[in-house]
Amino acid sequence: QKEVEQNSGPLSVPEGAIASLNCTYSDRGSQSFFWYRQYSGKSPELIMFIYSNGDKEDGRFTAQLNKASQYVSLLIRDSQPSDSATYLCAVNAGANSGYALNFGKGTSLLVTP
Amino acid sequence: DGGITQSPKYLFRKEGQNVTLSCEQNLNHDAMYWYRQDPGQGLRLIYYSQIVNDFQKGDIAEGYSVSREKKESFPLTVTSAQKNPTAFYLCASGPGPGELFFGEGSRLTVL
Numbered sequence: 001q002k003e004v005e006q007n008s009g010p011l012s013v014p015e016g017a018i019a020s021l022n023c024t025y026s027d028r029g030s031q032s033f034f035w036y037r038q039y040s041g042k043s044p045e046l047i048m049f050i051y052s053n054g055d056k057e058d059g060r061f062t063a064q065l066n067k068a069s070q071y072v073s074l075l076i077r078d079s080q081p082s083d084s085a086t087y088l089c090a091v092n093a094g095a096n097s098g099y100a101l102n103f104g105k106g107t108s109l110l111v112t113p
Numbered sequence: 114d115g116g117i118t119q120s121p122k123y124l125f126r127k128e129g130q131n132v133t134l135s136c137e138q139n140l141n142h143d144a145m146y147w148y149r150q151d152p153g154q155g156l157r158l159i160y161y162s163q164i165v166n167d168f169q170k171g172d173i174a175e176g177y178s179v180s181r182e183k184k185e186s187f188p189l190t191v192t193s194a195q196k197n198p199t200a201f202y203l204c205a206s207g208p209g210p211g212e213l214f215f216g217e218g219s220r221l222t223v224l
Contacts, residue, residue, distance in 0.1 A: 043218045088155060101213055102158075
């Protein structure tokens with residue numbers, strides 16, 4: 001079983017601060033990594049994907065990947081109350097699993113005004 | 114608009130009944146997936162299909178069945194053999210390696 005681990009939180013940050021969300025994965029052969037945001041009662045929506053080691057920035061979001069350490073993170077700058085949600089880390093399971101995504105249990109983020 | 118449509122959004126089932134959840138996509142994706150989510154949990158893979166008339170079991174397929182007769186459609190049947198079916202069910206599709214696109218979900222409650 002390919003594991004994806006996240007701290008369940010809740011992670012509480014004040015408005016305007018940087019929120020840092022972390023994820024580790026067990027399959028060293030994993031190639032692609034995704035961060036989804038899920039509001040309560042809603043379906044997940046993609047925030048970012050990353051395939052290469054290093055940082056990838058998109059607006060207030062930065063994804064970081066370190067394949068040697070099997071570690072993925074998501075930074076949210078200038079956090080807003082509307083960022084309060086559960087953030088799911090997902091890892092592509094590869095061709096043998098039909099390119100399904102393996103998900104972590106999610107980290108709950110609360111941004112306080 | 115392109116997307117994934119799941120129905121019904123809410124469904125109530127008596128114990129011992131089979132129910133079928135519908136999933137239709139117009140994104141022209143070959144691959145489709147069914148996930149289950151329980152409160153405070155991540156998504157767990159039930160079944161997936163990469164082409165028409167072919168599908169594979171995921172991590173928690175027991176008590177579920179699927180069909181893929183058309184590229185656009187991937188219905189999920191929750192059978193009476195599923196002992197704890199109350200959950201949020203999510204259908205997704207994807208073009209291959211890469212992101213998955215999700216429907217709005219179907220919430221099943223067993224009475």
